[in-house]
Amino acid sequence: MTLFDRVFNGSDAVYGLTEGAINAAIEKHGADKEVSFPNTAYSLPCYYGVTGTKVTNLGELKDALGVAKSLMTREKRLNDAFMSGVATALCAEFIEVLKYIDGAEPYSEPCYGHLADAVIRELGVPLVTGDIPGVAVILGKAPTADDAAALVKSYQAQGILVTLVGDVIDQCAEKGVNMGAGVRVIPLGKDVTAVIHVVSVAIRAALIFGNVAPGDAGALMKYTFERVPAFVNAFAPLDDVVVACGAGAIALGFPVITNETENIFRVPKSLIVQEDVSKFNATSLEARDIKIKITDINIPVAFASAFEGEIIRRKNMQVEFDGSRVDCFELVQTKDASEIEDHKIEVIGPDFDEFEFGSKHSIAYIVEVAGKSMQSDFESVFERKFHSYINCIEGVMHTGQRDMIRVRISDTAFQAGFRAKHIGEVLYAKIKNDFDAVVDKCQVKIYTDAEKVTELRHSLAIPAFNKRDDRLKSLTDESVDVYYSCILCQAFSPSHVCVVTPERLGLCGAVSWLDAKATNELEPTGPCQVITKERVIDERIGEYEDVNEAVKKFSNGALEDVSLYSIMEKPMTSCGCFECICGIEPFSNGVIIANREYAGMTPLGMTFPELASMTGGGVQTPGFMGHGKHFIASKKFMKAEGGIERIVWMPKDLKEQVAERLNATAKELYGIDNFTDMVGDETIAEDPETLLEFLTEKGHPALGMEPMM
Ligand code: SF4
Ligand code: NI
Ligand code: NI
The missing domain is CATH 3.30.1650.10 (Bifunctional carbon monoxide dehydrogenase/acetyl-coa synthase(codh/acs), Chain M, domain 3)
Known part of the structure; x- marks a missing residue:
């Protein structure tokens, strides 16, 4: 049997299963039944990424299956095999989403199943800094449990994020391998279709960070190939379904390394046979061009x-x-x-x-x-x-x-x-x-x-x-001569530039002006460059000719001008890894802020992932802006629109985290005591009407301000 036959057989088998499952679900729930993965703004992210269509109910899922079928062409050419692989992956996503009908929680410890958008945003910074140098997808059953544990630990020791699908999960559990997102070993699920949950991460990375337009399958595959350092380790024996999924992985640019020797042919850099499982690690890193930074430290335990x-x-x-x-x-x-x-x-x-x-x-x-x-x-x-x-x-x-x-x-x-x-x-x-x-x-x-x-x-x-705190207090945007750019996130978000000032840290929350200054000193040609601020265009919104020139240069021409202090006029762009996002709330003339950890609803009728999906990818979206937590109490927080007085709602947890500093700023700027008592949260309101009532009762200052739009 040729590799083509195996891919096509596997793909047909999965198609058959998916069709059966969708029909059964429609019979049971009706075609209008809603379907979506939880905690994502992208519904079925893989299908949405590839086709640009958001599936919302079972009837549409059935239509989507028809689209997947149309990709399953049967010429014996590599492209047909790859597209059938992609279609297989889409079918896997359909099968998996059916498990989540009616808010079900189909996965239980140690398996994760679907991963939330927030998880992907959190991965942004460690991936760009090389802190997570790669993503391994390990599939199937290793020759022995010891082999499985050794392979997983070898990646873990290199900082590589490991995802597990199939029997390898039980093998690791048997050997007492410490698993969980905290130690970067994520068991996805035991069915082979669970592999879609890591594919979904790669595809959402393209949508979130890369500003890839949903439906532009070519740009999507280019993005995952160039920017997502993932690879697959698939243990023999491979059934045809795994082979078909493997073709899908290769289509996205992820090499597959296997110890299968029967009925397989090698595709250089893409489908690699490595009979010795203990060499999977080295072979995979080489295939995906992943370099590991090593710091040799003389201690009796691991350091990673x-x-x-x-x-x-x-x-x-x-x-x-x-x-x-x-x-x-x-x-x-x-x-x-x-x-x-x-x-x-x-x-x-x-x-x-x-x-x-x-x-x-x-x-x-x-x-x-x-x-x-x-x-x-x-x-x-x-x-x-x-x-x-x-x-x-x-x-x-x-x-x-x-x-x-x-x-x-x-x-x-x-x-x-x-x-x-x-x-x-x-x-x-x-x-x-x-x-x-x-x-x-x-x-x-x-x-x-x-x-x-x-x-x-x-x-x-x-x-x-104390001395340092005094120094930090004296550091204002006016008191320094230069700002810094940060373009670390360009690894994922090719046109994004952060302008880091003393009173506005990078939106990831990890890069302050001092950090940027140190980075510049350490690596003068690195991600943080000096930006002068001598030629003011508009003091009110914080626009400078020199800053615009820098932004234009560092975004390779994608961005013309940017303001430092406005959310409505030329706001700073977002890569996607922001700690918080703020968006205008038209009924109160204010803004709401949601942080990445917040899983509930906001008065805008959108969750954090939904809000976040409206900005990112290095484009300007007036009315919405990603920012760091620390920025919330800054005197420069949307200063052009009136400043922190506009904040009308925040999740309770976030409010508590920023209360002390925010209240101090409100007191200093407007003479308001305990400002956070006037700010709503989810225990007070999750809809605009209730929020407005609360704000009116509290006499929130935003109500008396000019509309922002
Ligand atoms: Fe990315 Fe901006 Fe943070 Fe730099 S400061 S790492 S570009 S989010
Ligand atoms: Ni003491
Ligand atoms: Ni980023």
Whole structure:
């Protein structure tokens, strides 16, 4: 049997199943029954991406099946095989969506099934920074459970996001592989059709970040081929259905690596036979051109970004350092080169062995750096990285920052030999690696002596933090001479540019003006470039000739002009990975803000994913704007339209997070006390009428302002 026969057979088989399933569903629920995946603005994202049509009910799903059928041509040419593969994938999506009818939750632990739009937006930054260098799709049953676990762990150790479909899930569970989105191993489902849930991620990436028009299948495939670093590992024996799905993957640009040797032919760079499963990792990375950054760190446990989200529970906690109960802090200090012995790591106080299992203690670590280009402004930039550095250690968890940190060491890490000095090793290696352009020498002091920590916290750390806060307060858009561009997200969103100013951080929330400044210093030709702001066009909306020129240049001509402070006139574009989105609420003359974590409804009648789908891809959409959480309390937040006084609604959680700073700004700008008490949330209103009643009752200032449109 030829490969063509196998693809066509598989595709026909899936078609038959899908047709049966749709007919049965129509018989049971009627053709008007609504169908959609949950938590997405794209209904059936793959079908929508490929055809531009949003399926809303079972009757339309049946029509969609007809469209899929039309792709299943049967000439023995590669293109026919690929299109049949795509059609097979669409059928898989139809089968999967039927599982979600009536708000059903068809997947249960450990399987995820469909992934929400929010998950994809969260992946934006780590994918562009190379923190997640690739996405592996592992399908089927490995020769042994040990092979399965070893392969998954090998990718995990490289930071690669792993998705699992089929028996490999049980094999990993059997071997006790830690699974879940937090450790970047996502079991999708046991049926082969569950593979569509990762295809759906790739396709939504194109719609969300790439501004690919739904229905432009050519642009879609070009995008996934060029920008989504995914690949497939499919274990033998492959049935024809898997072969057909594999053809679909190849059509999207994802190479398939398999140990199947029967009835398969090799397509260079696309369909690769690797009989030795232990070489799947190397073969896959080579096929997809994925380079792994390695930092060699001398510690007894693994270090990888995949462990960043790992949670250590109380019962597995060897020791905990909790800054909310005892004195703890972390600090970076600039020193003179003569004061530093490079790579010296000192532990002052008892080591972990001297603490009882499960006990709580004080800890402080001070990283001292010296370098000719070092600036004290970079201290906080380095320090904020500690959270990620320490979290990447397998078996160590870190939360918080400054003197409100909490660090947990697991029993397994302790048994593997992890001790206080290894924290120093990690900090040393990462600082030297990530900031080599400015740090010539680095040493680390780790204090576990409680008295010493208390003394240093008060004499050294708190004054240093206070000094920095004063500096941050004095940093305004007016007080600096330059802003910075950030184009990191162009890897996914080719025409997007963030203009980062002291009072407006990047919309991902991860790049402040100081971060951008440090990035520029470290990598002068990198993603953050200096933008001057000498030629003002319009002070009110924050428009400058020099900023426009920069934006035009960095967007490769896609953007002509951009304002810094307006949501209606030339607003800044969004790539898609924004923390929040705000949109105008016409009844109250205000704006509502929704954050990515919020799963409910907003008074605009749209959920976060739906709102978010209206902006992104690097195009300007007046009335809607993506932004960072921190920007909400900024005096520059839509200043042109009157500022934060326009905010009429936010999810409760977000409101609590920003309350302190937002209230302070409202007091300072307008003399309003407890402004957030006037701002609605989902417990008050999810529709405009109820919201308006509430705002009227509270005398919200937006009601008296001029309409924005
Ligand atoms: Fe992307 Fe903007 Fe954040 Fe840079 S600042 S990483 S371009 S969202
Ligand atoms: Ni104290
Ligand atoms: Ni982005």
